[in-house]
Amino acid sequence: MKRAAVFLDRDGTINEEVGYLREPGALILIDGSSEAVRRINEAGFSAVLVTNQSGIARGYFTEAMLEVIHARLCAALAEVGACLDGIYVCPHHLEGSVAAYTRKCDCRKPQTALVKQAARDLNIELSDSYMVGDHFKDIELARNSGMRSVLVLTGHGQEEWDRADAVMRSWPDYVAANLSGAVDWILANRNRSARQ
Numbered sequence: 001m002k003r004a005a006v007f008l009d010r011d012g013t014i015n016e017e018v019g020y021l022r023e024p025g026a027l028i029l030i031d032g033s034s035e036a037v038r039r040i041n042e043a044g045f046s047a048v049l050v051t052n053q054s055g056i057a058r059g060y061f062t063e064a065m066l067e068v069i070h071a072r073l074c075a076a077l078a079e080v081g082a083c084l085d086g087i088y089v090c091p092h093h094l095e096g097s098v099a100a101y102t103r104k105c106d107c108r109k110p111q112t113a114l115v116k117q118a119a120r121d122l123n124i125e126l127s128d129s130y131m132v133g134d135h136f137k138d139i140e141l142a143r144n145s146g147m148r149s150v151l152v153l154t155g156h157g158q159e160e161w162d163r164a165d166a167v168m169r170s171w172p173d174y175v176a177a178n179l180s181g182a183v184d185w186i187l188a189n190r191n192r193s194a195r196q
């Protein structure tokens with residue numbers, strides 16, 4: 001049986017938006033976000049991080065450093081018994097400075113390659129799944145992948161919402177103050193779609 005997942009953006013959704021997060025010391029979790037991930041785990045969803053990290057293409061930090069940052073993130077989540085079932089990263093950008101990562105790709109959100117790869121790796125049913133993020137590119141990713149979506153107002157979320165037009169504002173299935181509120185809504189509405 002395929003599982004449902006909650007796909008999570010990283011910056012501005014789980015941890016504070018700091019521009020480009022270049023080293024683990026700059027990682028600050030948003031209040032309540034680790035407990036929210038634990039509630040996703042406990043509810044039987046896969047919790048899958050999907051993140052654009054063009055700072056790698058831009059030469060701001062390396063893939064090795066990103067792994068150190070993600071180890072720190074996972075350790076912080078583990079303090080409350082939360083974990084991520086998968087971490088999927090797009091390191092590319094068209095205007096990068098590191099040749100290996102400077103190209104057009106099909107994995108930078110809102111493109112769907114990372115989500116499709118996760119669905120294959122983790123046996124996920126996308127039509128039962130959710131995407132939570134603070135950017136409309138996260139919401140577009142959900143639309144492009146057949147998932148439901150929640151826009152959070154942490155990070156750039158409020159700014160994104162304020163400049164969105166009425167059409168864009170109709171895209172998220174829900175708008176939450178933060179990840180904790182997003183999980184409240186998902187758990188209250190899951191029976192409308194999730195197969196468990």
Ligand SMILES: [Mg+2]
Nearest residue numbers: 009011012134
């Ligand atoms: Mg974000």
